[in-house]
Amino acid sequence: MSKSGFDPKAVMREAQSFVKAGKLEDARQAALRVIQRFPLNEEAHLLLSKIYFNCDQDEDAIAHLQKAFSISHKMVIDSKAYYTILNRFVTRKSYALLEQASRWLVNLRPKDGIAWDYLSIAYLEQQKYEAAYDAASHAAKILPNNPHVLNNLACSLTSLERCAESLEILQRTVALAPDMATAYNNLGNAYRFLGRYEEAIESFSKAIKLAPEMAYLYNNLGLTYRSLDRCESAIEVYQQALQIQPDLHQVYPNLIEAYRHAGQIRQAIDCSNSALQLNDQIPEIWAAYGDALRDGGYLDAAIETYIQAVSFRTDEHSTFNRKVYTNILFCLNYHPDLSAEVIFNAYREFDQRFAIQLKDKWLPFSNDKTPGRKLKIGYVCQSFYNQVCKYFLIPLLEKHDRSQVEIFAYAQIPFEDEVTGHYKKIVDHWIPIRSMTDDEAAERIRADGIDILIDVSGHTNSNRLMIFAQKPAPVSLHWLEYGYTTGLSAVDYFMTDSPSVTDDCDHLFSEKIWRLDGPAYVYRPDTRLAVLNDSPVSQTGIVTFGSLSRTTRINHRVVRIWAAILDAMPNSRLVINSGDFKDPLVQDEMASRFMQYGIERSRLDIGFSSPSWEVLKRIDIGLDCFPHNSGTTLLETLYMGIPFVTLQDRPPVGRIGSSVLMGMGRPEWIATTEEEYAQKAIILAHDVDGLIQMRKTMRQEMEASMLMNEDAFARSVEKAYRQMWQIYCEKGAA
Incomplete structure (x- = not known):
């Protein structure tokens, strides 16, 4: 008993009896009386911690538990009570508190592997993946055979897109703990990120069977x-x-x-x-x-x-925000009422928000500046599989002059198929980058000594534009997919043709415009499916207009003009066919827009069927969309002997049709106003004999055009690459 007559042990016995009786407030007051007189009473702090824990006052509980541990004179601290509170934080998803509490414990006990493991969980759940990896690595060094620790270490590696390393750890984890569902789950995630989907399905299925x-x-x-x-x-x-x-x-x-x-x-x-x-x-x-x-x-x-x-997101530079902003850019591309200048400003804002901050990663290059030497060319692409890019990319890669260029394919593909196998055969070097971070991929490109790096994807989903933002090669450019500027100040050129981007439009691009001698691309169709047939009008006497375009292209301006064409041609109908129209409700919604102009539903054939060649057999005249033109389907239309009308709009997405028709040698089907567009479509519709004849001869005409001259296109591209390289050699920059 103290000199004042206050007996802390007796008061603590009383407090414990209150706890047993369920009188937690009385117990709390008793323990607080002890601490008021004896602030370093370890037993009182521990009891208060338990009381606050039971009352769901977690922050007070952890504060008193930390105080108890800090004043303990024991050689070995019993951490079980502390772990109990950490588990409570996990259960309640109080990850900020879990981080605070577990960080305190690892500072007190740096060799406590379980404490490090809790800290890694806190970081993982808050998406602080670098910190999670660091904490999990500490835990794994202390507890190298603990499957839970290894599981969290692997999870942090997967989150950092270091999936190959994660996979090795997870295979060891499931061997140590074959009944651990979470380990099989993480193993499935690693397989999925690596594109090994069947193995991922097997792992997830095992996890589900276990839990x-x-x-x-x-x-x-x-x-x-x-x-x-x-x-x-x-x-x-x-x-x-x-x-x-x-x-x-x-x-x-x-x-x-x-x-x-x-x-x-x-x-x-x-x-x-x-x-x-x-x-x-x-x-x-x-x-x-x-x-x-x-x-x-x-x-x-x-x-x-x-x-x-x-x-x-408080962090406006986050990967999530960047991907969503890319989707905003996509919508702006298709918007029927915005100016080209307004849209381009959004691309410049993308650069300022997400890319310009990587400029500190621009490093000097050691590439040999001999102008005429063989060049190392790198293509960064997510479409090295059975995707529409194959019709344009494969002929270029096959026709490249290997005495002039060495081809590196940096593949960001979701999976491999038979077309992937063909790509692997026609390039000199195949480098999968799906599992690489942007930093790792950029470093690999620098290590490979790439002279000219081509972005094929633009702002499509799963693009790797942040690799280009680090400027890993002396010369960089965008070509082919997406069809508009990257917006990145780090990319040097936008490779296209004159019809796509006329001389008065350079200010709408962050890159310098490089116009090829001929078309912007060459086309190789899948001839196995493209069987010609007679023009439908010769069979039915009814002219059929058609478009194989997505909903985003068919806006109020397009509907108005197409309805006007149908109204002017009572003996006609319209086919609208694409994957967006699988849903009957979407079909009906589109039909209602035409019906507002007095077009009967029976004149509209709206839906989806595949392949596209079979749909085209039902069409006499193609109608291109605007202000964003269609793409591959325009070339397919011509190849099936079908003329199409296009409206030249904002560059370059509104001039894809113009580029195709100029490459074909058919500029007469290019309109510059909506009224002229309608007039050209109606004139074609009245020339039934012409439609019948073109069905028979246009394929041969197309095959003889620059659109399908693969050798000429490859030489045009190689000439462009050589000139870009010479500019770099002379000026030290593109």
């Missing part, structure tokens, strides 16, 4: 199915996840995406609205909603939704 109650396992399996374009399977397992855990909000964006890719646009929009009613604070749901609205043709609503999605 069928864990909803997120079904979500990850769904992501794998989606990567294989097995949308219906993905939808099924996403719905299973939500049946188990309806508030698993991360599933909703994935389910929305699966509906969208399955062609169920209306279902995707409805699912978005339902998800936002449950929780409107999840940015990924807003982003997925924007995608659904975009594919439904609601561009203004999509842009507003994307802006809402990026408003949640």
Whole structure:
């Protein structure tokens, strides 16, 4: 007993009895009386910690527990009580508190592997992946055979896109703990990120068998199915996840995406609205909603939704915000009412927000500046598989003069197929970069000594423009896919042709415009499927107009002119066919827009069928969209003997049709006003004999044109590369 007559041991016995009786407030007051007189009483601090813990006052609990540990005179501190609170933070998803509490413990006990493991969990859940890896590495050094520690280490590596390293650790983890569902889940994620989808499905399936109650396992399996374009399977397992855990909000964006890719646009929009009613604070749901609205043709609503999605992130430079901003740029490209200058300003803003900060990674080059030497050419592309780019990219790569250029393919592909195998054969070096970070890929390109680096993807999904933002090669350029500027000040050239970008349009690009001698591309069709047939009008007497374009291109301006053409040609009909029109509700919505102009539904054939060649057999005259023209389908249209009318609009996406027709030698089908566009379509429709004759002769005409002269195109491109290189050698910069 102290001199004052206060006996702390007796008071603590009383406090403990209050705890047993369930009188926690009385126990708390008793322990506080002890601390008031004896601030370093370890037992009182421990009891207060337990009381606050039971009362869900976690911050007070951790404060008293830390105080108890700090004043302990014991050689070995019992951390179980502390671990109990850390577990509570994990259960409650209080990851900021978990970080604070576990960081305190590792500072006190730097050789406590479990404490480091908790710290890695805190960082992982807050998406602080570098810090998570550092903490997990400390834990693994102390507990090298602990499967939970190894699992978290692997998870941090996967999150850093270091999947090859993660895979090795996870294979060891499941060997140590064959009943550990979370390890199989992480193994599945590593396989998925590496594009090994069948192995990923096997791993996720094992995880689900071990823990069928864990909803997120079904979500990850769904992501794998989606990567294989097995949308219906993905939808099924996403719905299973939500049946188990309806508030698993991360599933909703994935389910929305699966509906969208399955062609169920209306279902995707409805699912978005339902998800936002449950929780409107999840940015990924807003982003997925924007995608659904975009594919439904609601561009203004999509842009507003994307802006809402990026408003949640305090770090405006985040990868998520960058990807969503790319989608905003995509919508702006298709917008029917905005000026080219307004749209280009958005691209410049992208550079300022996301790319210019990487300028400190621009390094001097050691490439030999001999102007005439053999050049190392690198193509960065996500389309090295059975995708439409093959019709343009394969002929160039095959026809490249290997005495002049050495070809490196930096492949950002989601999976490999038989076309991938062909690409591997026709390049000199095949370098998969899907599992590489931007820094790692840029370093590899520098190490390979690439002289000229070509971005083939632009602002398409899964692009690697941030590699180009680091300027890993002396000369860089964009060509082919996407069709407009990258907006990056780090990219030197935009390679195109004169019809696509006339001399008065250079100010609408961040890159210098490089115009090839001939067309901007060469086309090699899939002749196995493109069987010619007679013009439909010769069989039915009815002229059929048609477009194989997506909803985003068919805006109010296009509908008005197409309706005017149909109105002027009562004996005609219109085919609209693309993957966006799988959904009957989307078909009806599009038809209603024509019906507002008095066009009967029976004159409209709206839907989706494949392959495109079969659809084209039903069409006499192609109608291009504007202000964003169609793409590959224009070339397919000509190859099937079908003329098309195009409107020259803002460059270059509004001049794709002009580029194709100039390369074909048919400038008479290019219009400069909407009225002229309608007139040209009607004139073609009245020349039935001409349509019948062109059906028979146009393919031969196209094969003789520059559009299909592969050797000439390859020489034109190589000449451009050589001249770009000579400029660099002379000036030290492109």
